[in-house]
Amino acid sequence: MTSATASSPATGTGEESAPLLPGRETWRALYRHIRPHRRVIALGALLALIGSASALAQPLAAKALVDRLGENGSITGILLFLTALVVFGTAVEAFGSYLLERTAESVVLAARRSLIGRLLRLRLPEVERTQPGDLMSRVTSDTTLLRSVTTQSVVSAATGALSTLATIVLMGVMDAVLLGVTLGVIVVIGAAIATVMPKIARATKRSQEAVGHISTVLERAFGAFRTVKASGAEERETAVVEAAAREAWRQGVKTAKWQSLAGASVGLAVQMSFLTVLGVGGARVASGAITVSTLVAFLLLLFYLIEPVSKLVNAVAQFQVGAAAVARIAEAERLETEEVKAEGPETEGPGTDGPAATGALPTPATTAPVAAAPAPVAAPVAATVAAPATATATVAATGGPTGPGPGPGPSPASVVFENVTFRYREGLPYVHHGVSFEVPGPGMTAFVGPSGAGKTTVFGLLERFYEATGGRILVDGRDVRDLPLAELRAAIGYVEQDAPVLAGTLRENLVFAAPDSSDEEIREVLARARLDALVERLPEGLHTPVGHRGSTLSGGERQRVAIARALLRRPRLLLLDEATSQLDAVNEMALRDVVAEVSREVTVLVVAHRLSTVTLADRIVVMDAGRVRAVGTHEELVANDPLYGELAATQFLAAER
Numbered sequence: 001m002t003s004a005t006a007s008s009p010a011t012g013t014g015e016e017s018a019p020l021l022p023g024r025e026t027w028r029a030l031y032r033h034i035r036p037h038r039r040v041i042a043l044g045a046l047l048a049l050i051g052s053a054s055a056l057a058q059p060l061a062a063k064a065l066v067d068r069l070g071e072n073g074s075i076t077g078i079l080l081f082l083t084a085l086v087v088f089g090t091a092v093e094a095f096g097s098y099l100l101e102r103t104a105e106s107v108v109l110a111a112r113r114s115l116i117g118r119l120l121r122l123r124l125p126e127v128e129r130t131q132p133g134d135l136m137s138r139v140t141s142d143t144t145l146l147r148s149v150t151t152q153s154v155v156s157a158a159t160g161a162l163s164t165l166a167t168i169v170l171m172g173v174m175d176a177v178l179l180g181v182t183l184g185v186i187v188v189i190g191a192a193i194a195t196v197m198p199k200i201a202r203a204t205k206r207s208q209e210a211v212g213h214i215s216t217v218l219e220r221a222f223g224a225f226r227t228v229k230a231s232g233a234e235e236r237e238t239a240v241v242e243a244a245a246r247e248a249w250r251q252g253v254k255t256a257k258w259q260s261l262a263g264a265s266v267g268l269a270v271q272m273s274f275l276t277v278l279g280v281g282g283a284r285v286a287s288g289a290i291t292v293s294t295l296v297a298f299l300l301l302l303f304y305l306i307e308p309v310s311k312l313v314n315a316v317a318q319f320q321v322g323a324a325a326v327a328r329i330a331e332a333e334r335l336e337t338e339e340v341k342a343e344g345p346e347t348e349g350p351g352t353d354g355p356a357a358t359g360a361l362p363t364p365a366t367t368a369p370v371a372a373a374p375a376p377v378a379a380p381v382a383a384t385v386a387a388p389a390t391a392t393a394t395v396a397a398t399g400g401p402t403g404p405g406p407g408p409g410p411s412p413a414s415v416v417f418e419n420v421t422f423r424y425r426e427g428l429p430y431v432h433h434g435v436s437f438e439v440p441g442p443g444m445t446a447f448v449g450p451s452g453a454g455k456t457t458v459f460g461l462l463e464r465f466y467e468a469t470g471g472r473i474l475v476d477g478r479d480v481r482d483l484p485l486a487e488l489r490a491a492i493g494y495v496e497q498d499a500p501v502l503a504g505t506l507r508e509n510l511v512f513a514a515p516d517s518s519d520e521e522i523r524e525v526l527a528r529a530r531l532d533a534l535v536e537r538l539p540e541g542l543h544t545p546v547g548h549r550g551s552t553l554s555g556g557e558r559q560r561v562a563i564a565r566a567l568l569r570r571p572r573l574l575l576l577d578e579a580t581s582q583l584d585a586v587n588e589m590a591l592r593d594v595v596a597e598v599s600r601e602v603t604v605l606v607v608a609h610r611l612s613t614v615t616l617a618d619r620i621v622v623m624d625a626g627r628v629r630a631v632g633t634h635e636e637l638v639a640n641d642p643l644y645g646e647l648a649a650t651q652f653l654a655a656e657r
């Protein structure tokens with residue numbers, strides 16, 4: 001988000017623009033889009049040719065008709081034939097053009113599907129490097145630029161080249177010298193056109209970047225709409241969007257300028273050739289080298305050349321526009337994605353669900369009892385504090401505990417961090433400097449520590465949103481890197497600190513992580529999360545839309561929806577990033593009871609900001625500056641760890657250092 005603010009309103013695009021692909025790569029990238037449709041495109045081209053051929057036959061038929069009239073013969077037959085020819089020609093052309101337009105839409109759809117299939121699988125660090133609004137504009141706007149380049153201009157280029165070649169051959173047959181003169185002039189002006197072409201690609205790319213920037217700024221503004229208003233930033237944000245829109249206009253006008261210049265140059269080339277041929281041809285007629293009729297025929301051919309050459313030049317200009325689009329699409333395609341399911345077709349429609357969404361909870365092949373887990377490298381202070389809750393450790397081994405929802409649930413997960421080091425990106429400081437702790441399941445483990453200590457990062461690493469730089473993270477004794485992502489995440493319920501709620505109905509939000517939940521399960525979870533009263537109050541109950549990012553819900557309600565959503569997933573490991581101040585006292589107490597209850601059967605990790613949560617925990621991990629400085633119960637830590645004592649004294653609130 002912040003980098004968008006840094007972008008310059010003057011240019012409209014703050015991000016540095018990646019270069020266009022080299023010509024051959026552009027062609028290859030374009031061809032990749034065309035390849036699956038090459039037969040249909042060839043058929044479209046053939047139909048276009050047949051259409052033009054039948055149009056050419058019309059004057060011949062008309063001539064026959066006039067001749068027949070002169071001979072006083074019957075014209076009915078020819079009239080019928082002429083009518084049939086017109087209808088046939090038009091129908092063939094219309095069908096050919098429909099085929100091409102349809103294929104063009106298919107090319108756009110395929111490009112969009114392939115991008116969409118990647119975007120939601122992008123790795124988190126990649127998304128953090130980019131602007132979501134700009135990525136969206138690549139899916140919506142850039143792909144549309146592929147529409148004409150991949151079909152119409154390919155056909156134009158092919159038919160234009162064919163006709164040009166045929167005309168040139170004919171010209172050569174008539175007089176090689178005049179052809180040489182013509183080609184000389186055309187080459188000079190063609191070279192001028194060639195220098196203009198890359199400018200079209202550059203201007204188009206800048207224009208598309210500006211369009212991307214419009215989406216970025218709007219996305220940013222709508223994402224924090226209240227803040228924008230409260231900060232009185234409407235005008236400033238509008239100015240930034242307007243600047244980007246103006247930049248898109250400026251670049252669009254530039255493209256138009258270069259395109260019309262190229263188009264006009266075709267006419268100029270022919271006119272100049274005409275004059276030159278007239279001069280040279282006149283001299284050749286005078287010297288007797290060629291006849292007058294040859295010169296006239298040559299000049300006619302020269303004018304005939306305008307159309308196919310224009311087609312060619314337009315096709316090349318379109319290719320430049322396509323080059324800008326494929327460069328931006330290729331940039332998005334280069335972003336790293338998470339591993340895709342082995343059996344997965346790229347995208348099989350909007351409803352494709354990962355195994356995580358099937359509602360079936362994966363049970364680990366072996367539920368490693370904590371005792372069997374490798375001994376962690378203890379942090380210096382942690383070693384001095386007795387690890388509590390060893391009694392609960394055996395629960396994991398007994399098997400058969402029930403999940404938070406109805407029916408039997410799978411066993412709780414165990415978590416081990418072994419000397420984990422981590423930084424968000426190369427060049428950034430380390431956030432974890434060898435974090436080690438061991439959490440047997442079930443039970444509640446609270447993470448406390450000053451702001452920025454690296455607590456939330458523990459959750460990000462467990463979900464494998466990021467890969468640890470060093471050390472090992474084990475879930476159920478297995479390295480998370482060896483677990484299929486979908487399996488790992490299916491076992492985890494995650495409640496983020498800002499409890500995101502998505503646009504849609506309340507029900508859609510609740511079942512987001514477990515789409516197959518039954519009404520009974522939903523009802524039960526609603527009651528546990530103290531949301532039943534809210535549902536009764538809402539006009540359409542569970543089917544009430546909650547607005548963009550759940551803006552029609554209160555902060556506390558959003559928090560409870562997020563918790564209910566995580567519980568419906570029936571996780572074996574619940575990650576709860578406690579909000580600092582969202583819930584009122586009554587709801588807070590109620591939810592604390594729910595979490596405590598859940599933690600009897602499930603491994604619960606809480607980034608805790610409230611003393612009341614911490615006192616319920618079976619064990620507390622105290623983090624400071626990317627290290628675990630102590631592990632213990634509340635009483636043990638109050639007695640042994642000064643930082644904890646200090647935090648506890650301030651109720652953990654405002655724990656800034």
Ligand SMILES: Nc1ncnc2c1ncn2[C@@H]1O[C@H](COP(=O)(O)OP(=O)(O)OP(=O)(O)O)[C@@H](O)[C@H]1O
Pocket residue numbers: 128424425428431449450451452453454455456457458607
């Ligand atoms: N996506 C990210 N990219 C780069 N740096 C990050 C990112 N997320 C967090 N950080 C940095 O990593 C450090 C640890 O962040 P983390 O969110 O784990 O802290 P925390 O202990 O949970 O803090 P808090 O109690 O305030 O939520 C912070 O200095 C933060 O600025």
